[in-house]
Amino acid sequence: MVPFMYYNYFQAFKVNITNKQLYSWLNLLNSSLHMTEISALIGLTYISSTENFLIHENCFIVFMVAALTYMLLTCVLLKWVRTYMMTNALQDKAFKYKVTLFVLNLTSFLIAVYFFFRHNAYCEPGVYTLFALCEYLVVCSNMAFHLTAALDFKEMVLCLVNPSEIQ
Secondary structure: OHHHHHHHHHHOOHHHOOOHHHHHHHHHHHHHHHHHHHHHHHHHHHOOOOOOHHHHHHHHHHHHHHHHHHHHHHHHHHHHHHHHOOOOHHHHHHHHHHHHHHHHHHHHHHHHHHHHHHHHHHOOOOHHHHHHHHHHHHHHHHHHHHHOHHHHOOOOOOOOOOHHHOO
16 A cells, blocks of 8 residues: 555656656656565565575565665655755655665665675674674664655545445
8 A cells, every 4th residue: 555655645746847757657666666575575574584595585685676776766756856846844854864764774785795795605703693783774774764654644644434435
């Protein structure tokens, strides 16, 4: 549901954008990446590395590529929107959080990859611990990035109704 909410959120800004076709295409790509990230995360959750390493590894790769690309593209779309229209303080705050969390996520991931390969190559004491620390930073910064939706949708109300009760 959240990817569709964000798709509509970004589409609402389309009227102020000069290259509407590119903006719409990037918005659709962004929503697809968001859904891909969630799907890969579900795969990671239900298929452990001990159960089926190859599938787990592929889910992780898809998850990280989709997550990082989604975060980057979200920041690009928001920057584009800010170029063409006035934003309020809450939107500015959400944008700054998103950029910071994306940079933290990307940096933590790259450092984790370094420690992972270093651990596998040299098996030095403490290196795997540093890898695990970076992995936790990746997870936490990813969750925090998605938590910024609370700022984006703060003034909106989600209403679920039974269609048979609508008169």
